[in-house]
Amino acid sequence: MAPRRYLPPVLVGLLLAAQLSACTGGGGHGTVRLGRVERADVSEVVEAPATVSARATAVLRAPAQGTIRRVYVGDGDRVREGEVLAKIASPGAEEQLAEAREADRSASGGGTSVPAGLDLSAFQRRTDATARDGFASARKTALRIADLKQRALVLAGIAQAEARYRTAADAARAAVARLDAGLGSVGATLSSITAAQRVQTRAAVRAAERTVAALTIKAPFDGVAGLGGPAGGTRDLGDLIGGLPGQAGSQGTAGLGGLGGAGTDASSIATGAPVSSGDAVVTVTDVSKLSLVADVDETDVLQVTEGVQAGVEFDAVPGGAYAAEVTGVGATPKEASGGGVTYRVTLALGRGTLPGGGTAPRPKPGMSAVVDLRVREVRGVLSVPSAAIVSSGRDSVVWVVSGGRAQRRVVGLGAQGDASVQVTRGLREGERIVVRGADSVEQGQELNP
Structure with a gap:
């Protein structure tokens, strides 16, 4: 998209009034209009489509399969950070938490017995395999989380738990080696293996507790509530829990599955309504600060920098004029619908x-707009109407009146607005030039005053 040339309407009127005087060219070349080189302010503008964006939006989803116990807000309600918005009943999540706690109590109390003739080395290998499968499954699930910040936090938690398990498992293997060498006791060896298992059981308890706590949905920040929301949810670390000792085949874990929650509308969010894991329940939007996201063509984006001022128009507000300022220019290209890329x-x-x-x-998030980015503004510079410029190969040409005849003059251009163009070389203030019909003028053509 080429820059749209722009000059404020008041200045356009003043400029044309000062510059234009009618005359008729000779030689049968039709009517041309003459004016003078004047000083004026010129703004070069890049136009781009844009969309209103809220300061933050959070889609709060059901952490487990169940039913809606109660909804405390309605569409459009103002909510405060920490306010309870809805509660979900999930017997499966409660059962999973109870099972995780029982497994942890069993491990902490030395509940793992050693059958006669048990190969402790093989037992430890099976424990390690179970842990690897659990952590790998959890990591695979976490990688599907769309929110990059949330994904990073979950992956960091998995990495920490895995590191703790490796430390405990190394100690367990060392204990097994000492026992095989006749240097340790069965009790001490089993205690080391149990310690490794407890890393997993504690992780299971923490994940299950997070799920149960999330059944009470709270506002993450101040904003406006809306019932339901779009599709695209992800589950918590149910896979990790399912891979822990004593948890295999747990029905509670299966109930917490459901990668990719469904989108829901407001009518689906009501007391007693069923929900699946990942279903959107409430969306909170922080409208305290609105911004615009514009798609600027690759041919123009290098002219756009932080601090550039812009004018904004909304289809929803006919005749309204808004101000804006560039706060950031992205570096990731996006393929444009008509070819090329935008930023x-x-x-x-x-x-x-x-x-x-x-x-x-005040506009609402999601509204479409057109932004006029004033990428270059100069004041009090020599300028001519845009119609006075004729392109000739790589040159920009203006027809100057000299001795009553047209003289071709190559000029240098600066800021280029819709109605007026800055001239950096080739003309002097006050010189008479052709400002209309310039493309029909020939060298030496007589131009009557």
Whole structure:
């Protein structure tokens, strides 16, 4: 998208009034209009489509299969951080927590017995295999979390638990080696193996506790609530729990499955309504600060930098004019629908005014807009109307009136607005030039005053 040339309407009127005087060219070449090189302010603008974005949006999802016990908010309600929005009843999650705690109590109390003739080395290998499968499954699940920040936190937790298990498992293998060498006791060896198992059982308890706690859905920040939300949820670490000693085949774990929660609308969120793991229950949007996300064409984006000012228009607010400022320019390309690529540019959205001078309404997240990025602004510079410029190969040409005839003059250009263009070389202030019909003028053509 080529830059859209722009000059504020008041300046356009003043410039044209000062520059234009009618005359008729001779030689049958039709009507041309003459004017003078004047000083004016010129703004070069890049136009781009944009969308309003909220400061933050959180889709709060059911952590387990169950039913909605109670909903405390409605669509459009203002909510505060930490406020309870809904509660979910999930017998499966409660059962899973009870099983995880029982397995942990059994491990901590030395509940693992040693059958006669048990090969402790093989027993430890099976424990290690169970742990590997559990951690690998948990990591695979975590990698499907769309939210990059949440994904990183979950993966970090898995890595920490895995590191603790490796430490405990190394101690257990060393104990088995000492026993095989006749240097240790069966009790001490089994205690080391149990310690490794407890790393897994404690992780299971923590994951199950998080799931049960998440059955009470709370607002993560101040904002506006909306019932339901889009598809795309992910489950918690149910796979890790299912791979722990004493948890294999647990029905509670199966109940917490469901990768990719379904989207739900407001009518689906009501007391007694069933939900699956990952289903959207409430969406909270922080509208305290609105921004714009614009898609700027690759041919223009190098002109856009932080701090560039912009004007904004919304289809939803006819005649409204809003101010904005660029806060960031992305580096990741996005394929444009018409070919080529665009880049994401973010802008802080300011207040708007209506044609009569009143305050324009505050737009809502998701509304579409058009932004005019003023990538270059110069004041009091030599300028000519855009129509005075004729392209000739790589040159920009202006027809100057000299001795009553047209003289070709190559000029240098600076900022280029819709109605006016800055001239950096080739012209002097006050010189008379062709400002309309320039493409029909020939060298030496007589131009009547």
